[in-house]
Amino acid sequence: MADRPQTLYEKIWAAHVVERRDDGTCLIYIDRHLVHEVTSPQAFEGLRVAGRRVRRPDLTLAVPDHNLPTSPRVDAAGRELPIADRESAAQLDALRRNTTEFGIDYIDATAAAQGIVHVVGPEQGFTLPGTTLVCGDSHTSAHGALGALAFGIGTSEVEHVLATQTLLLTPAKTMEIRVDGTLGFGVSAKDVILSIIGKIGAAGGTGHVIEFTGSVIRELSIEGRLTIANMSIEAGARSGLIAPDEKTFAYLKDRPMAPKGADWDAAVAYWQTLPSDPGAVYDKVVTLDAAEIAPALTWGTSPEDVVSITGSVPDPQSFADPAKRIAAQKSLDYMGLTAGTAMQDIGVDYVFIGSCTNSRIEDMRAAAAVADGRTVAQGVRALVVPGSGLVKRQAEAEGLDRIFLAAGFEWREPGCSMCLAMNPDKVPPGLRCASTSNRNFVGRQGPGARTHLVSPAMAAAAAVTGRLSDVRDLMGTEV
Amino acid sequence: MNPVKQVSGRAYPWGAKNVDTDVIIPAHWLKTITRTGLGKGAFETVRADPGNIFDDPRYAGAPVLIAGDNFGCGSSREHAAWALADMGITAVLAPSFSDIFSGNAFKNGIVAVVLPQDAIDRLVEVAKTDTVTVDLETMTVTTPFQDRFTFAMDPFRRQCLMEGLDEIGLTLARDTQISKYEAGVTEHRPFMSGERAHASTLVDGAGRT
Ligand code: SF4
Numbered sequence A: 001m002a003d004r005p006q007t008l009y010e011k012i013w014a015a016h017v018v019e020r021r022d023d024g025t026c027l028i029y030i031d032r033h034l035v036h037e038v039t040s041p042q043a044f045e046g047l048r049v050a051g052r053r054v055r056r057p058d059l060t061l062a063v064p065d066h067n068l069p070t071s072p073r074v075d076a077a078g079r080e081l082p083i084a085d086r087e088s089a090a091q092l093d094a095l096r097r098n099t100t101e102f103g104i105d106y107i108d109a110t111a112a113a114q115g116i117v118h119v120v121g122p123e124q125g126f127t128l129p130g131t132t133l134v135c136g137d138s139h140t141s142a143h144g145a146l147g148a149l150a151f152g153i154g155t156s157e158v159e160h161v162l163a164t165q166t167l168l169l170t171p172a173k174t175m176e177i178r179v180d181g182t183l184g185f186g187v188s189a190k191d192v193i194l195s196i197i198g199k200i201g202a203a204g205g206t207g208h209v210i211e212f213t214g215s216v217i218r219e220l221s222i223e224g225r226l227t228i229a230n231m232s233i234e235a236g237a238r239s240g241l242i243a244p245d246e247k248t249f250a251y252l253k254d255r256p257m258a259p260k261g262a263d264w265d266a267a268v269a270y271w272q273t274l275p276s277d278p279g280a281v282y283d284k285v286v287t288l289d290a291a292e293i294a295p296a297l298t299w300g301t302s303p304e305d306v307v308s309i310t311g312s313v314p315d316p317q318s319f320a321d322p323a324k325r326i327a328a329q330k331s332l333d334y335m336g337l338t339a340g341t342a343m344q345d346i347g348v349d350y351v352f353i354g355s356c357t358n359s360r361i362e363d364m365r366a367a368a369a370v371a372d373g374r375t376v377a378q379g380v381r382a383l384v385v386p387g388s389g390l391v392k393r394q395a396e397a398e399g400l401d402r403i404f405l406a407a408g409f410e411w412r413e414p415g416c417s418m419c420l421a422m423n424p425d426k427v428p429p430g431l432r433c434a435s436t437s438n439r440n441f442v443g444r445q446g447p448g449a450r451t452h453l454v455s456p457a458m459a460a461a462a463a464v465t466g467r468l469s470d471v472r473d474l475m476g477t478e479v
Numbered sequence B: 001m002n003p004v005k006q007v008s009g010r011a012y013p014w015g016a017k018n019v020d021t022d023v024i025i026p027a028h029w030l031k032t033i034t035r036t037g038l039g040k041g042a043f044e045t046v047r048a049d050p051g052n053i054f055d056d057p058r059y060a061g062a063p064v065l066i067a068g069d070n071f072g073c074g075s076s077r078e079h080a081a082w083a084l085a086d087m088g089i090t091a092v093l094a095p096s097f098s099d100i101f102s103g104n105a106f107k108n109g110i111v112a113v114v115l116p117q118d119a120i121d122r123l124v125e126v127a128k129t130d131t132v133t134v135d136l137e138t139m140t141v142t143t144p145f146q147d148r149f150t151f152a153m154d155p156f157r158r159q160c161l162m163e164g165l166d167e168i169g170l171t172l173a174r175d176t177q178i179s180k181y182e183a184g185v186t187e188h189r190p191f192m193s194g195e196r197a198h199a200s201t202l203v204d205g206a207g208r209t
Helices: A008-014 A041-050 A086-102 A117-124 A138-146 A155-164 A189-200 A215-219 A222-235 A246-252 A261-271 A322-335 A361-371 A389-397 A400-407 A456-465 B079-087 B099-107 B117-127 B155-163 B167-172 B175-188 B194-198
Strands: A017-020 A026-029 A032-035 A060-062 A132-135 A149-152 A166-169 A173-180 A208-213 A239-241 A284-289 A296-298 A306-308 A350-353 A381-384 A432-435 A450-453 B006-009 B011-013 B064-066 B091-094 B111-114 B132-135 B140-142 B148-150
Touching: A008 A149, A008 A208, A017 B175, A026 B175, A032 A117, A032 A155, A041 A086, A041 A155, A060 A086, A060 A117, A117 A132, A117 A138, A117 A222, A117 A389, A132 A138, A132 A155, A138 A149, A138 A222, A138 A239, A138 A246, A149 A239, A155 A166, A155 B099, A155 B167, A166 B167, A173 A189, A173 A215, A189 A222, A189 A284, A189 A296, A189 A306, A208 A215, A208 A222, A222 A239, A222 A246, A222 A361, A246 A261, A350 A361, A350 A456, A361 A389, A361 A400, A361 A456, A389 A400, A432 A456, B011 B117, B064 B117, B064 B132, B079 B099, B091 B117, B091 B132, B099 B111, B099 B155, B117 B132
Parallel strands: A032 A060, A032 A132, A132 A149, A173 A208, A173 A284, A208 A239, A350 A381, A350 A432, A432 A450, B011 B064, B064 B091, B091 B111
Antiparallel strands: A017 A026, A026 A166, A296 A306, A296 A450, B006 B132, B132 B140, B140 B148
């Protein structure tokens, strides 16, 4: 067995099997567990009711993000401001109490390190290559960008991990998505992942763990890779993985929770053994040519409804699958769009730059580069929400906040914000938003809200033009 | 968990594809800190349509839901399963489910049954007027019209459902094996240890400006 070439996924899986049952189900050890306020209260309640403890509090990290308002959290005197929504406040309070009671490290809403779980994990070096990492949130797949086998779990599983530090899992199938070539001018990681989902469909990865490979993926920064792995779940995959390499190690070195000294050297030596062996076989292989990828966006209410910015709203009748035809027509009705309309003729009311898909420093820079010297179009409300307090601090050190504020964008406190309608940042019914988040589902950004998923640069372009726009037209000529 | 051996009764003849968890339970319902009471918010956006099946008196309290491909896609929120359970749904039939949803359903005593599309189409027809029976013993879905569709199910899940077993309790009984695994990690991959990592981390409120 040692001789058969193995994929990255198979290596991580094999290293975490505590016990294998006859039916192939395995008890898998979990190295890292991230906890947030929304999916954890019932898990802690379950532990309490059953009189159980947390097996490894040292492998668990909690941070609030989903519910937190993105308005200032402390007043001028540094006193914490109360949260108006009583239910949100109760959930946030429960996280604080539960983590104290069970001895779990907790990053408070007022701490500089606070942010969206999937931004905080990599940023703190909590996420490491070759680890199994879970969180009660589907976009946990993001951490796969660093070579961690990371996936979202439900609350019962959160409770299971807290109590046992393991999960009962069946092995996934493997899928390689190889993107080779060189990305065109103005094309970002977000356009790559949207194009992939457009190609394989929202259920294209079901039952599989995707490994993203190829020259395009290798060339991407860790930030870009996080954007890609983050949205694996939107292709239906259990998780996404990217092989750790020198960029990964450079990104993690000296992060607060990453190994230090001799531990670091041993860790890197181990991580270097993880990438898929030459000749390793995947259950499925999909290839994409970078030359085919243009700045992309969604037109409908499924992340597979992807079109190039130079394209137009599709005719539902153009789909071969009758169910898709019906779904497309419903999407167009919800989105208030007519088939054949050029994407660039569609006006926007809101712009949201943020979420665990696109709220890292590179995303802030890409958006600021487009916003610089321009003004948010009249009637458009544009929010920029850094993914963590540390991203915010870094952006401010680079003067990005001043660019955004001068252009008329709002510069807010970190959190999930307008990615989902759980905190005060919502898109009002019937209004249209160009959003850098990951889901364009019905009602995701607020009841009746209409979402177009875009890259940070495209979002900034929409903000300053007041319509969905080809960012390449605003980026000057290619040099 | 209550044991489930058979689910029999009226079924919502829905058949919709790609029903995501935001449709099953919109995000604004997720602020609860308990597991009950979410039935009120289930399918809220669907229910905004006056002719919807969920408010159709013919199906009131139906224990079965028939859906299309990729049911439960989207977020990992277990609230989706809690909402269905709170509505009284104990079986969902569909050609495919998102992985996270089927896991969550099972953990809350909801049977997620995968059947081919033509079987689903037939059941949607039958369910408009008649009952549907899901039987875990024989692993079949039957109707009063001699329809009989067999399905497969993970044997462990089936046993847990039928006996109402608590998965955490079962795993805690494997404590020796887990401790042995942990000892191996300490020996071979000491850098994975959480304690060393946390030692240098600043966590509590540092006061943001
Ligand atoms: S930013 Fe959005 S997708 Fe990411 S964790 Fe928050 S709510 Fe989930």
